[in-house]
Amino acid sequence: xxxxxxxxxxxxxxxxxxxxxxxxxxxxxxRARLRMMMLIRRFEERTYQEYxxxxxxxxxxxxxxxxxxxxxxxxxxxxxxxxxxxINGYRCHGHSLALGMDPKPAMAELFxxxxxxxxxxxxxxxxxxxxxxxxxxxxxxxxxLPLGLGFAFSQWYKKNSGVTFCLFGDGAINQGTHxxxxxxxxxxxxxxxxxxxxxxxxMGTQVERHSAVTDLSQRAAGYNMPARNVDAMDLDIAxxxxxxxxxxxxxxxxxxxxVMNTYRYRGHSMSxxxxxxxxxxxxxxxARDPITLYEARLREQKLVDDxxxxxxxxxxxxxxxxxxxxxxxxxxPELDDRxxxxxxxxxxxxx
Numbered sequence: 001x002x003x004x005x006x007x008x009x010x011x012x013x014x015x016x017x018x019x020x021x022x023x024x025x026x027x028x029x030x031r032a033r034l035r036m037m038m039l040i041r042r043f044e045e046r047t048y049q050e051y052x053x054x055x056x057x058x059x060x061x062x063x064x065x066x067x068x069x070x071x072x073x074x075x076x077x078x079x080x081x082x083x084x085x086x087i088n089g090y091r092c093h094g095h096s097l098a099l100g101m102d103p104k105p106a107m108a109e110l111f112x113x114x115x116x117x118x119x120x121x122x123x124x125x126x127x128x129x130x131x132x133x134x135x136x137x138x139x140x141x142x143x144x145l146p147l148g149l150g151f152a153f154s155q156w157y158k159k160n161s162g163v164t165f166c167l168f169g170d171g172a173i174n175q176g177t178h179x180x181x182x183x184x185x186x187x188x189x190x191x192x193x194x195x196x197x198x199x200x201x202x203m204g205t206q207v208e209r210h211s212a213v214t215d216l217s218q219r220a221a222g223y224n225m226p227a228r229n230v231d232a233m234d235l236d237i238a239x240x241x242x243x244x245x246x247x248x249x250x251x252x253x254x255x256x257x258x259v260m261n262t263y264r265y266r267g268h269s270m271s272x273x274x275x276x277x278x279x280x281x282x283x284x285x286x287a288r289d290p291i292t293l294y295e296a297r298l299r300e301q302k303l304v305d306d307x308x309x310x311x312x313x314x315x316x317x318x319x320x321x322x323x324x325x326x327x328x329x330x331x332x333p334e335l336d337d338r339x340x341x342x343x344x345x346x347x348x349x350x351x
Contacts, residue, residue: 027303033077033235034298035312037069037291040094042316043103043323044266047093047110050324051270057328058110061139062124065094067265070290071197072098074238075165078246083162085133085151087144089169090125091197091264092137099134101127103323113330119341120333130344142168142175145194149181152192152255163191163249171202173219174210182223182257191249193242194220194257197232199264220257232260233288236297 044064051058065072072094075086079099088095096106101117109116110124118126118136128136135151138144148166155162172178173196185192196219202210213219220227226248230241238260245256263285266274298304 030298030301030303031308031312033073034291034294034304035316036073036076036098037235037294038312039103039316039319040069040072040097041066041291042313042320043097043106044093046320046324047107048266048270050110058124059112060123060125061090062110062270063091063268064264064266064270065091067285067289068197068199068232068262069094070235070238070294071167071195071232071260071262074232074235074242075099075195077239078242079133079165080162081133083133083155083160084164085135085148085155085162086165086167087135087148087151088137088167089141089144089172090137090139091169092125092127095167096127096129096134096137099129099132101129101132101134103319104326107320107323108327108330111327111330112332113327114333114337115327115330119337121338121341142172142177144168145172145175145177145181148192148194149185149190152185152190152249153188156188156190156252161250163193163246165193165195167195167197169202170196170198170200170207170216171205171210172196173216174202178219182220182225182255185255186223186225189252189254191252192255193245193249194255195242196257196259198259198261203268216259217257223257225255225257227257227259229259229261232262233285233290233293235290235294 044066047058047062048064051062075095076098079086086095086099093106096117097103105115105117106127109118109120109122109127112120112123114120116122118128122128125137125139128134135147138147145166145168148164152164155164182194185194196216198207198216200207207214207216211219215229217227217229228241231237241258245258248254248256265286295304295309
């Protein structure tokens, strides 16, 4: 399997409000990225605890992102609020936090509270923040691909230099929507970045058991767009490779297809005991944990040290604990509100 090599990413204005690669932001941006990966991991692991403790207060399906944090943070490094769009499957907590969602409405949504990002009506699979360009998690496998195509078509039509990040798992590549969306995106040359978050499992089915080719970049063959594998456990590589696709989209050169090879540490959902993954496989991938890799790199560059890491971990823990406490005390939606918000009649980027 080909693995993309790290290159220096071009300067972009990202969701941290700074420019990567600029002299003034050296260290600040890198620390913010590490901190965000740490926040996502902490948020997800505390979600696991809240879901599994007696008197369960998080209901419904719940899909955790632990292990895949570098993908979300790499997208955020290039994301331009106001013009870019992101649409996702049901494993959507990490992307939402990386694009700037406060942990409080995120956790409140898991608790089904009215203060949640989807007013307590969506739960784990449906985190939305349309004003930020985050058009949500979607529970139907592959159902988001045509929607991502639509967002990209809107950007192409308006010529606003926006790009759409359309994310889906390796199981979704077997859906008809995958082929239809890729073909039309290439025909129209829309700025859509199709991103397969390949964690090697379609629920509990290994890639080699559901795909005739295990190099998933080949699944984009025939659609006249660049397709490549990316080592998505390495944040710098992920940023660089996503940057190439973003540049192509902003320059009206059409869509790209990125297979983000990663590994999820938890089961497919909370009901999955994860018995199908051998310990040796898990140990091999966890040896390249994205947070550990990036932390070591920043240590080598003398951008972080033990005091900084300890303080960051304490602050993140406090932030997530506060979000849980608030979600626990917030009110549930009123029964009379159950039919509200079914139709959105306005679009945040104008007509």
